[in-house]
Amino acid sequence: MRHFPIFLDLCGRTALVVGAGERAEAKAAALAAAGAAVVRHEGADLPTPEQLRSASVVFVCAGDPAQAAATAERATVERVPVNVVDRPDISTFVMPAIVDRGDVVVAIGTGGAAPVLARRIRARIQQLLPERLGRLAGFAARFRGTVKAAVPDFDQRRRLWERVLAGPIAEQVLAGREAEAQAAMVEAINRREAPPAGIVHLVGAGPGDPELLTVRALRLIEEAEVVIHDDLVSPDILSHARVDALRIPVGKRQGRPSTPQAEIEALLVRHARAGRRVVRLKGGDPFVFGRGGEEIEALRAAGIPFTVVPGITAVLGCAAAIDLPLTHRDHASALTLVTGEGRAGARPAMSAAPHQTVALYMGTRAAADVAQGLMAGGRDPETPVAVIENGTRPDQRVAFGTLRGLGDLVRADRGNGPALVVIGETVALARGAPEATSARQAACA
Structure with missing residues (x-):
């Protein structure tokens, strides 16, 4: 590891951007979004030593190689961290590819050797991380002091957070249902060592092509401990479930014997009460002729938390x-x-x-x-x-x-x-x- 990864707090601090054009504009916008006070230097001359010393960090996007090299050298003399676009050899730090999820930020670096590879890795990570992951981090931060006061023992507190962040409360936050998650969090703090509750996700599998799955549907299928699926769900989609996941077919095909709806609802309740992450996987969309309405009525009556993930209807x-x-x-x-x-x-x-x-x-x-x-x-x-x-x-x-x-x-x-x-x-x-x-x-x- 040649470059030491670090997250720099630039809020209220000066960031100097040298150069003009699209790259300089994009860099300035990203720095401003991080709270930096951005100073632009767009001329053909070099920034003065005073400009450099007043900056916490310098980004050089100059089109003139000579100007870029001279600016980097002058910044180094002034001991100001400097990054020159596409020139890791004269930079004192390199910029990673970034996945931004609010309070959660992932940085991918290749030491400046292969930026395109870093961007490809970023694209894969973006598919894996939920869009509301930052909201989950913020949710945890809001309860951090309360949990510490209510649960003084470190090991008990760690176990509580593990249950929260890997269970139904986290899933409710990721589904945008923070009011329900907050109520459940308060209960979890009061109960402390209560057995973990499960959750049911009603997931639309679409008409059959796995590439038509939503990103969230794919993530939940991959994480599920129990998959209760329709007969219409294709084997290609089921192959995304964990190898150790329990797969329960509850086929409903026109003109053929099928699993009674009451039995399906009982399965959902039973496995959720056992503390498992359950995916009810339906062809198409759960709320378009998928009996999703009946199933959420049963889950509500049983006090089981649930989310609904729409799918591409047939x-x-x-x-x-x-x-x-x-x-x-x-x-x-x-x-x-x-x-x-x-x-x-x-x-x-x-x-x-x-x-x-x-x-x-x-x-x-x-x-x-x-x-x-x-x-x-x-x-x-x-x-x-x-x-x-x-x-x-x-x-x-x-x-x-x-x-x-x-x-x-x-x-x-x-x-x-x-x-x-x-x-x-x-x-x-x-x-x-x-x-x-x-x-x-x-x-x-």
Whole structure:
């Protein structure tokens, strides 16, 4: 380790930036954000010894190599730390790549040898660290004195902080639910050695492509001790769970035996009460036909802390996978999401008005009845439709047709994967749609 890492407090102190242009502007802005009193020297001459001595640190962004070298030499004589952009050989310190999470800052250095590598490492770390990590550090700081006064014993205090920062309280802060976290923290301080409580995260896994997971969803899956997952969640997504994580399938597939909802809710409560970090992993989004509302009611009733992580719902992922615009100023000004299966097999009710897109979830069995209902209500029988099976996945299959033939289309082209039905004028614009193909051929003729 050639360079000793250090964090410098520049709040209220002078930082001298020598040079002009984008790099100098960016450096000055970063220093000002750290609370420094920034002084700019943009001329072709050298800073005076008085300017250098009054500075706590000097950054040289001059385009003239001679001016940069002379400034660095003069700063060194005055014993002022100096950094010259892209010249670690004449700098007394080098700048790291920085991950800024408020009170939490991570610096990555390569000794000036490979700045691009440092930036690549920073990008990976940014993916791993929650955006609200600094808020968590601030939350801990606010309770530090209270905890020290309430728990004088150092070992007990350390164990308390370990439980807090690795448990539900920290997760609530990271989820932006600080009021709940504060109440739980007060209780934790009063109880001290109480058994740690678990937490449940309702996580949307999206339509199947792992790259469509949110950053937070991926982190929670990787940290979970128990993953209770839908049958629709792809193996590629489940592979991100820890090797030692308990994986419990609770499949819900149309027309097949499935785990009762009450049993799923009991599993969530039982494992959380055992102090485990539980991820309830759902295909698509937890609150779009995912029964997430029912599960948070059960968790609230049981006093279990929880968070909800949205996912890309099926119609958004499937439409993007085939370049199908769900709304369009010329063709569709509304989007309706309906499910083909309600309680007791109830069929969906929807408007048959034109110029709106209908996304039918879990609706292959109901497709023919839905089509008949729309046509009876006045929807054009020639309205384009698409049946998208295993959308966003490598085995994705798409069939195009019209509203008049939707029932036959579903029966003739139905595989074993989850399928979504999209009805509306914009389907004609999708990649592979007969109307879109004809339009492109006409344009090229």
